[in-house]
Structure formats: structure tokens, C-alpha cells
Amino acid sequence: MRAAAFVIAIAVDPARREPEDVVPTPPDPSPPTPKPGPEPKAEAEPKAEAASDGGPAPALAEDEALPADAPLAPASQARRRRAVRGLVYVGPGVQVGMLPVQAGLAVGAGLAWPRARLTLGYARWFTTEVQRPGEPPYGAEFAVHAGQLRGGPVLRAGPLELPLQAGLELGALQAVGVGGEPNYAAAALWGAATVGAGLMWAPRAWRGFFAVGLLAEAAFALRRPQFVFEGDREVARVGPAAFRGFLQVEARFP
Secondary structure, three states: OOHHHHHHHHOOOOOOOOOOOOOOOOOOOOOOOOOOOOOOOOOHHHHHHHHHOOOOEEEOOOOHHOOOOOOHHHHHHHHHOOOOOOEEEEEEEEEOOOOOOEEEEEEEEEEEEEEEEEEEEEEEEEEEEEEEOOOOOOOEEEEEEEEEEEEEEEEEOOOOOEEEEEEEEEEEEEEEEEOOOOOOOEEEEEEEEEEEEEEEEEEEOOOEEEEEEEEEEEEEEOOOEEEOOOOOOOOOOOOOOEEEEEEEEEEEEO
């Protein structure tokens, strides 16, 4: 009878409800829903493995590129520091013409750019005696102190440098009479314009801190003082031009 009643109830009730005395089976418990959280970074492990293997570091992506105002790297700062360098030089020199002296010594300091240089120096032309025939012979001993300012472009080809220089020279020509009684001393101011070229060698083995070379130049007198002995006998007069040569040893820094 219960089975017949159950079949009749199913046929009558469109919702197919079970009889009230039938207890429905409880549903299976479902697993708890995980809470939302940040997604794990899939690239974290591969990057760590690449770094641990000692391989090259991955290149920066476009969004990871350095900003325009980022500080310079140490290598860039070193290149900027070396854009302008200081230098000091020393070397002997010889000259023919203009001044009554032949041998001297030049020292100086300056600044060097990759394509130009500017130097300020001092030249000491050693004492030279000039004799004139007569009864008795007469003459004078001459010496020169001069300041030199030079500058110009520099051409480079590997370890070789070709500085092209123009400058000014201002000095004092000193004379002490010889052969008279008494002998007088005199000094005169003189000046010259110079133009020349050099050939310097700066080998890489010296790491760019030392160089050696030759400098040849022509000098043109801006003032030509004259020296005379008693009785208006001329001893010497500054000539119109001269040729000079210098051997230079340079130290450069930093």
C-alpha cells in the first residue's frame, strides 16, 4: 500500500515531491573555497636559477630601463674626469737667430683636451758671450728669461699626437759688458709671436700618464732692442726671426 500511494503521489504532483515521512539524503560536503590572494610570480624561480648558474644577467625590459636623470656609472664618471687633463713638461731647447743665445731649458704646465691643449711655460736661455774684434776686443754676455703662452688643436693617430700651436712670448734680455773699464750691465724688454708644430708619443704601456716628443717653432720679434758698447759700437741687436727646437717630456694627470 505504501508503494501504491507513493506511485499515485508522483503521478499527481508535477514537482514529484517525496512523501513527508521520507527523509532526503543530506548533500555531500563540498571543499572550502580558497580565499583570493596575489598570484605567484612565475618568473621568480627562473631568474634565481639563471643568477645561481653564473650566466649573464637578463637584459632590462623597456619598462625597467634607467630613467634619463639616473646617476652616471663609475666608468662614465671616469671618462668625464679624463675629458680635461693637467700636464707638466720639461726639456732642453736650442735656437738660431733673433736672440744672441743658443741653448736653454723650458718648463711649464697646462691643460689638455682630447682635441686641443693650452700651456703656460718659462724658458731660460743660458748665458752666451758675444765678442767683437777691436783694440781691445769688446763684447757682452747675454742671457734671457721669458714666459711662454701656447695653444692650439691636437691631431691624434693611435699613440701619436700632432699638436699645432701658436703663442706669445714676453721676456727680458740681460747683457753684461766684457772688455771695457768699467763694464756695465743692461736689460731690455722684448716680445715675440710663435707658431709651430710638435710630434708627441704617448704609448699605451705608460697608461697615458707620460709622453715624449719634439716641438719645432718659428718666432717673430715684436720688439728689437739694440745693445751698444762705449763709442756707439754695436754689440748685438735682436733679429727679426728665429727657429727653435725643443725636446719635451710630459707627465699627465689624472
